[in-house]
Amino acid sequence: MKSARFFAVSLVLAPLAQAPAFAQVAPVPGSQAEVYWDEDDFKASQDALKKAHGGAATLFVLADRFEYQSGDGSPALLLEGQGWWGTDESRLWIKSMIDYDLDAGTFEEAEVQALWSRPVTRYFDVQAGLRHDFEPGPSRTYAVLGVQGLAPYWFEVGGAVFLSEEGDLSARVEAQYEFRFTQRLILQPRTELNFAAEDVPELETGAGLSTAEVGLRLRYEADRQFAPYIGVNWKASTGDTADYARARSEDTETLSFVTGIRLWF
Amino acid sequence: MLTRRNLLRTAAAGGLVAASGALLPAWARSASAGNKGIFEVSGNAFDLTIGHSAVEIGGRSGHAITVNGTLPGPLIRFREGETVTLKVNNTLDEDTSIHWHGLLVPYHMDGVPGLSFPGIKPKSSFTYEFAVPQSGTYWYHSHSGLQEQLGHYGPLIIDPAGTDPVLADREYVLVLSDWSFEHPHTVFARLKKDSAVYNFQQRTAGDFLKDARENGLEATLADRASWGAMRMSPTDISDVTASVYTYLINGHATEDNWTALFNSGERIRLRIINASAMTIFNFRIPGLPMTVVAADGLHVQPVETDEFQIGVAETYDVVVTPPRARAFALVAESIDRSGQVIATLAPEAGLVATAPLLREPPVLTHRDMGMDMSSIDHGSMAGMDHGATTMSDPVPQTHDHRMGVGVDNVSMVQLSRIDEPGLGLESVPHRALRYSQLRSLTPNPDTRAPGREMEIHLTGNMERYMWSFDGMKLSEVKEPIIFHEGERLRVTLVNDTMMSHPIHLHGMFFDLVVGDTDHKPRKHTVIVKPAERLSFDVTADHVGDWAFHCHLFFHMHAGMMQVVSVLPLSAASVAPPSDENPQPEVRMPDMQHEGHR
Numbered sequence: 001m002k003s004a005r006f007f008a009v010s011l012v013l014a015p016l017a018q019a020p021a022f023a024q025v026a027p028v029p030g031s032q033a034e035v036y037w038d039e040d041d042f043k044a045s046q047d048a049l050k051k052a053h054g055g056a057a058t059l060f061v062l063a064d065r066f067e068y069q070s071g072d073g074s075p076a077l078l079l080e081g082q083g084w085w086g087t088d089e090s091r092l093w094i095k096s097m098i099d100y101d102l103d104a105g106t107f108e109e110a111e112v113q114a115l116w117s118r119p120v121t122r123y124f125d126v127q128a129g130l131r132h133d134f135e136p137g138p139s140r141t142y143a144v145l146g147v148q149g150l151a152p153y154w155f156e157v158g159g160a161v162f163l164s165e166e167g168d169l170s171a172r173v174e175a176q177y178e179f180r181f182t183q184r185l186i187l188q189p190r191t192e193l194n195f196a197a198e199d200v201p202e203l204e205t206g207a208g209l210s211t212a213e214v215g216l217r218l219r220y221e222a223d224r225q226f227a228p229y230i231g232v233n234w235k236a237s238t239g240d241t242a243d244y245a246r247a248r249s250e251d252t253e254t255l256s257f258v259t260g261i262r263l264w265f
Numbered sequence: 266m267l268t269r270r271n272l273l274r275t276a277a278a279g280g281l282v283a284a285s286g287a288l289l290p291a292w293a294r295s296a297s298a299g300n301k302g303i304f305e306v307s308g309n310a311f312d313l314t315i316g317h318s319a320v321e322i323g324g325r326s327g328h329a330i331t332v333n334g335t336l337p338g339p340l341i342r343f344r345e346g347e348t349v350t351l352k353v354n355n356t357l358d359e360d361t362s363i364h365w366h367g368l369l370v371p372y373h374m375d376g377v378p379g380l381s382f383p384g385i386k387p388k389s390s391f392t393y394e395f396a397v398p399q400s401g402t403y404w405y406h407s408h409s410g411l412q413e414q415l416g417h418y419g420p421l422i423i424d425p426a427g428t429d430p431v432l433a434d435r436e437y438v439l440v441l442s443d444w445s446f447e448h449p450h451t452v453f454a455r456l457k458k459d460s461a462v463y464n465f466q467q468r469t470a471g472d473f474l475k476d477a478r479e480n481g482l483e484a485t486l487a488d489r490a491s492w493g494a495m496r497m498s499p500t501d502i503s504d505v506t507a508s509v510y511t512y513l514i515n516g517h518a519t520e521d522n523w524t525a526l527f528n529s530g531e532r533i534r535l536r537i538i539n540a541s542a543m544t545i546f547n548f549r550i551p552g553l554p555m556t557v558v559a560a561d562g563l564h565v566q567p568v569e570t571d572e573f574q575i576g577v578a579e580t581y582d583v584v585v586t587p588p589r590a591r592a593f594a595l596v597a598e599s600i601d602r603s604g605q606v607i608a609t610l611a612p613e614a615g616l617v618a619t620a621p622l623l624r625e626p627p628v629l630t631h632r633d634m635g636m637d638m639s640s641i642d643h644g645s646m647a648g649m650d651h652g653a654t655t656m657s658d659p660v661p662q663t664h665d666h667r668m669g670v671g672v673d674n675v676s677m678v679q680l681s682r683i684d685e686p687g688l689g690l691e692s693v694p695h696r697a698l699r700y701s702q703l704r705s706l707t708p709n710p711d712t713r714a715p716g717r718e719m720e721i722h723l724t725g726n727m728e729r730y731m732w733s734f735d736g737m738k739l740s741e742v743k744e745p746i747i748f749h750e751g752e753r754l755r756v757t758l759v760n761d762t763m764m765s766h767p768i769h770l771h772g773m774f775f776d777l778v779v780g781d782t783d784h785k786p787r788k789h790t791v792i793v794k795p796a797e798r799l800s801f802d803v804t805a806d807h808v809g810d811w812a813f814h815c816h817l818f819f820h821m822h823a824g825m826m827q828v829v830s831v832l833p834l835s836a837a838s839v840a841p842p843s844d845e846n847p848q849p850e851v852r853m854p855d856m857q858h859e860g861h862r
Contacts, residue, residue: 027830027832027833029744029745029747029810029828029830029832030380030744030745030810030828030830031810032372032808032809032810032830032832033372033373033380033381033382033809033810036373036382037373037382037383038383041383042379042382042383044383045360045378045379045382045383045384046379046380047379048378048379049377049378049379049380049739050379050739050740050742051740052410052822053738053739053740053814053821053822053823053824053825053826054731054732054733054738054739054740054741054822054823054824054826055738055740055824056822058454058457058458059454060454060457060458088670088671088729088731088738119670119729120670121670122670122672122673122726122728122729123496123673123728150496150728152493152494152495152496153490153493153494153496154493154496179470180467180468180469180470181469181470181471182469182470182471183465183466183467183469184465224455224459224462224463225455264458264459
């Protein structure tokens with residue numbers, strides 16, 4: 001209706017297009033110049049203007065840990081990464097964690113999350129979606145609800161609860177910090193804790209704190225987006241989860257030396 | 266292959282001169298390439314072609330979007346009051362536009378796609394036509410996409426219809442700019458992903474030890490804890506720094522040694538334009554005082570200084586009289602002091618001025634965060650007082666704007682900083698220009714008291730790299746800010762962020778409130794310092810829709826832009842609003858901020 005009205009007005013006013021005043025027409029704030037131009041062209045440019053100033057989408061891919069681990073256990077390759085695509089208000093957020101045992105030639109862990117992320121406070125996003133674990137088997141799919149953001153004192157933190165298709169409830173919290181020796185040499189302490197609400201024998205997970213991990217990585221940002229690092233990583237299973245490991249005569253804790261690169265684009 | 270000598274000979278023969286591997290317009294050439302100052306031109310029809318060009322910056326080649334093939338573009342010069350036509354041919358595969366920065370043109374000639382006109386389509390042309398009632402130093406640039414950062418800008422001079430009150434023997438244009446070999450799309454995306462990506466002046470363990478030695482461990486811990494609690498960085502001065510930028514004067518990096526010539530005793534007028542995308546500069550000529558004679562194109566009462574901060578899109582005209590025949594350095598240093606560009610003012614070509622070392626970068630304080638509680642005089646609310654000047658006491662935050670995820674801070678204590686020279690220049694051992702020193706040469710055309718006041722907050726979230734006015738990005742804004750034709754308003758800008766923002770209003774000059782005077786400096790762009798509360802009075806005498814934005818390019822693209830609609834009186838169904846008869850608020854205050862009432 002409105003556009004039809006304006007089309008009519010434009011036609012009527014076309015001969016007056018160079019005249020400075022349009023006394024008969026109530027001007028529409030923000031669209032006053034429309035009378036001079038083709039209506040569709042102008043409307044399209046108005047939409048483009050808004051989108052280009054605060055509405056654009058960005059793609060982010062980060063391999064936070066892409067590393068070779070050696071130490072107590074068998075050597076492993078680990079890739080932990082995340083990425084997002086979207087606007088300030090709404091993002092598709094992908095997280096993945098792959099842990100490949102080089103001796104056994106098997107995946108210890110292979111997990112992918114697809115989440116919708118929305119900012120809820122100045123520094124925190126709420127994320128909801130699905131997680132699928134290909135390994136360790138049997139594969140499982142979980143519903144995910146989590147938060148991720150920047151806590152006071154510059155701690156990057158995240159936490160999520162997972163509900164599996166079998167109805168098992170578990171949770172994970174992560175925190176990391178960046179300690180800057182120089183503009184390019186950065187020490188990153190990191191911790192991750194996993195919890196389970198009940199025993200899940202198929203996954204060899206016991207109720208309570210199931211695994212804990214602490215890492216310390218020293219990286220050199222040759223470029224902000226490309227940083228080789230070295231570090232140590234300690235991982236332990238606890239409680240009933242540790243019992244499952246012992247039953248399979250696996251280590252309940254491993255200390256690894258890591259060498260890797262952190263990169264993003 | 267042309268050798269340099271051949272090239273120069275050819276150039277001299279043909280009246281064409283090469284500089285830095287690219288042909289530059291006469292005004293931007295170095296003295297060694299024949300530039301002895303710019304001259305008046307007559308003419309009022311211009312043909313401008315927008316296209317892709319290879320450019321050489323600091324010895325490295327890059328790709329630019331240029332006007333008539335050069336970076337910067339040609340000097341457009343015409344006479345006040347004359348009708349000019351500017352035909353713009355777009356040879357690009359994308360839309361383009363030219364905005365005439367600071368020119369009082371009809372709104373449909375202002376060159377903002379989506380506001381003034383639909384833009385200039387690929388492989389088509391558009392003719393601007395206008396006459397403007399002003400003279401002075403201005404510039405032009407693209408308002409489309411990210412073209413401005415790629416080189417689509419140039420200077421524009423309007424000679425006065427009568428005699429010029431500024432007498433000079435010679436004049437030069439100095440276009441300051443920032444060039445990135447990284448594509449602006451990449452720069453913006455990197456900022457979105459990691460807003461500190463270009464900051465190589467962050468505080469380190471070494472700084473901690475140094476501060477602990479100087480100030481004591483306890484004080485240093487308390488300081489770090491306080492910034493950490495806020496998740497703010499005191500070294501966050503420039504988002505994009507010399508780590509990716511090459512700073513330019515007239516398209517030349519420092520190593521080109523762009524040179525302007527003078528004869529001893531001559532009065533030289535320098536027309537300095539900050540055509541950067543993201544760089545606020547400190548400009549000085551060590552050993553040579555400058556007399557500021559114009560700001561943003563309009564004449565001011567002469568004021569002598571040694572250094573000034575020039576926001577993106579601001580212009581200053583200064584007159585210098587080098588007392589003896591030696592080389593002087595023209596120094597443009599970025600506000601964060603990550604880099605600088607130096608040119609030479611010399612009695613003959615071939616001299617190189619001694620370049621000063623980069624100075625220590627400024628570090629923000631709690632004052633810049635709007636947290637300087639000690640400065641509040643609890644008995645006073647002078648800044649809120651309608652009739653008061655802004656030379657007032659600090660004002661506590663009372664405004665009720667939207668506090669969404671895009672607003673990481675509010676200045677609890679807003680300061681009048683109009684009498685400060687700009688971040689980092691507070692303690693330089695020489696004179697530094699303050700806005701409060703500027704006085705219009707001529708009386709202000711409208712000296713009515715403002716009939717209405719509005720307060721607009723400059724807001725942002727550095728971590729998310731979101732920037733806005735009143736917490737609303739342009740992409741979210743539903744209604745323009747309404748001015749009514751003929752009304753006199755006072756607009757108060759409050760900077761809730763810790764960065765300096767050069768704020769630009771299209772279509773109108775505003776009178777910066779620097780005290781109780783009818784000679785307020787009239788500007789089109791003003792730097793609002795961190796935590797500053799600053800006012801300007803403006804007469805809404807140009808009907809139309811006008812862009813109103815931060816001229817830091819990526820802040821604007823992140824959303825720090827709104828539209829001011831000056832509605833014609835003849836169409837208004839109601840009397841123009843006043844404080845007694847206020848217009849309904851057009852922007853909706855929405856959520857309340859967590860930590861403030």
